[in-house]
Amino acid sequence: xxxxxPKLPEDRSPFDDQALVRLxxxxxxxxxxxxxxxxxxxxxxHDGGDAYEVEFSDPIALVVTLRGGDLSPAA
Numbered sequence: 001x002x003x004x005x006p007k008l009p010e011d012r013s014p015f016d017d018q019a020l021v022r023l024x025x026x027x028x029x030x031x032x033x034x035x036x037x038x039x040x041x042x043x044x045x046h047d048g049g050d051a052y053e054v055e056f057s058d059p060i061a062l063v064v065t066l067r068g069g070d071l072s073p074a075a
Contacts, residue, residue: 014049014068015045015049015071015073016042016045017042017043017044017045018041018042018043019041019042019073020039020040020041020073020074020075021039021041021042021072021073021074022036022037022039022040022072022073022074023035023036023037023038023039023040023054023056023066023070023071024036024071024072025070027064027066029062029064031060031062032059032060032062034056034060034064035059038058038059039056039074040054040055040056040064040071041054041055042054043063046065049068050067050068051065051066051067052065052066052067052068052071054071
């Protein structure tokens with residue numbers, strides 16, 4: 001008997017640690033601005049995917065906490 005997995009809320013995504021992701025929206029920080037399409041790496045998952053620590057290196061090097069809905073797979 002086939003079962004379907006439960007749907008995650010829109011702001012949650014099942015990214016694993018070390019996954020390469022793209023930013024979906026503009027993120028402003030004290031260090032600068034990250035634009036949509038910026039590539040980052042998941043370095044930590046909060047509460048099973050409610051939020052992620054994402055490391056970016058271009059155009060600025062920083063780690064930002066983001067919701068899953070702010071990210072898409074890089075591939």
